Amino acid sequence: MITLSNIEKVYQTKSIETVALQHVNLLVPKGEFLSIMGPSGCGKSTLLNIMGLLDVPTQGTVEIDGHTITSYKDKELAHIRNEKIGFVFQSYHLVNDLSVLDNVELPLLYRNGISASERTRLAKTALEKVGLSARTKHYPTQLSGGQRQRVAIARALIGQPQIILADEPTGNLDSVMGEEIMNILLDLNRVDGTTIVMVTHDENMAQKTERLVRFFDGQQVSDAKVFANLQQV
Numbered sequence: 001m002i003t004l005s006n007i008e009k010v011y012q013t014k015s016i017e018t019v020a021l022q023h024v025n026l027l028v029p030k031g032e033f034l035s036i037m038g039p040s041g042c043g044k045s046t047l048l049n050i051m052g053l054l055d056v057p058t059q060g061t062v063e064i065d066g067h068t069i070t071s072y073k074d075k076e077l078a079h080i081r082n083e084k085i086g087f088v089f090q091s092y093h094l095v096n097d098l099s100v101l102d103n104v105e106l107p108l109l110y111r112n113g114i115s116a117s118e119r120t121r122l123a124k125t126a127l128e129k130v131g132l133s134a135r136t137k138h139y140p141t142q143l144s145g146g147q148r149q150r151v152a153i154a155r156a157l158i159g160q161p162q163i164i165l166a167d168e169p170t171g172n173l174d175s176v177m178g179e180e181i182m183n184i185l186l187d188l189n190r191v192d193g194t195t196i197v198m199v200t201h202d203e204n205m206a207q208k209t210e211r212l213v214r215f216f217d218g219q220q221v222s223d224a225k226v227f228a229n230l231q232q233v
């Protein structure tokens with residue numbers, strides 16, 4: 001589903017050159033739930049941004065569901081992103097002036113041929129899936145952190161993406177809410193077959209996924225199936 005080949009990312013500012021990623025080769029098969037761990041600054045978010053076509057590598061190629069991305073124009077990248085990828089961030093990235101329902105509908109505003117009533121129906125279905133049907137008219141500031149993250153997940157899945165990229169989705173939540181969010185992601189993976197790549201600092205959350213890749217200083221240092229989950233199969 002996602003193939004990264006020989007990825008390198010160098011950030012060049014006035015006098016400083018930072019090598020954020022080097023020699024990254026990673027294949028994420030369709031339907032896998034992969035977690036990525038590593039110390040602060042090792043390149044995890046950069047990697048996720050490159051996978052999500054939000055950033056371009058300095059070298060290497062990215063393949064998403066059969067599309068090899070080398071020199072696509074912004075418009076084409078936006079199209080693939082909008083059709084195939086849902087994003088979930090640590091700090092939710094909700095629009096505070098919009099209701100829960102309107103936040104969830106947002107990604108569909110950029111799709112052609114979907115009427116307003118269809119958008120609303122799909123948003124309600126997505127909110128139902130994350131257990132937030134009773135909060136459609138609330139605003140983000142009236143919700144708990146866990147509820148806000150559930151809205152963000154509903155927004156990520158309204159376009160029925162094949163891939164969800166989650167950057168520390170439980171990072172701002174206490175352990176109970178973190179578990180709730182993790183269970184929603186696990187369901188999306190196991191029941192709907194959504195491919196998920198999750199960056200996390202939480203070893204417990206990573207151990208619930210199928211495979212764990214560790215990074216250090218921009219490079220993969222380990223890549224292993226999660227043993228506990230292998231035994232469950």
Ligand SMILES: Nc1ncnc2c1ncn2[C@@H]1O[C@H](COP(=O)(O)OP(=O)(O)OP(=O)(O)O)[C@@H](O)[C@H]1O
Pocket residue numbers: 011012013018019020038039040041042043044045046047
């Ligand atoms: N826009 C940028 N300009 C210059 N350097 C950057 C930029 N973004 C990231 N970096 C550098 O690239 C390296 C990797 O950053 P990245 O945010 O990917 O790390 P991370 O592993 O996600 O860290 P954290 O766990 O703290 O979020 C860091 O050294 C960072 O300072």
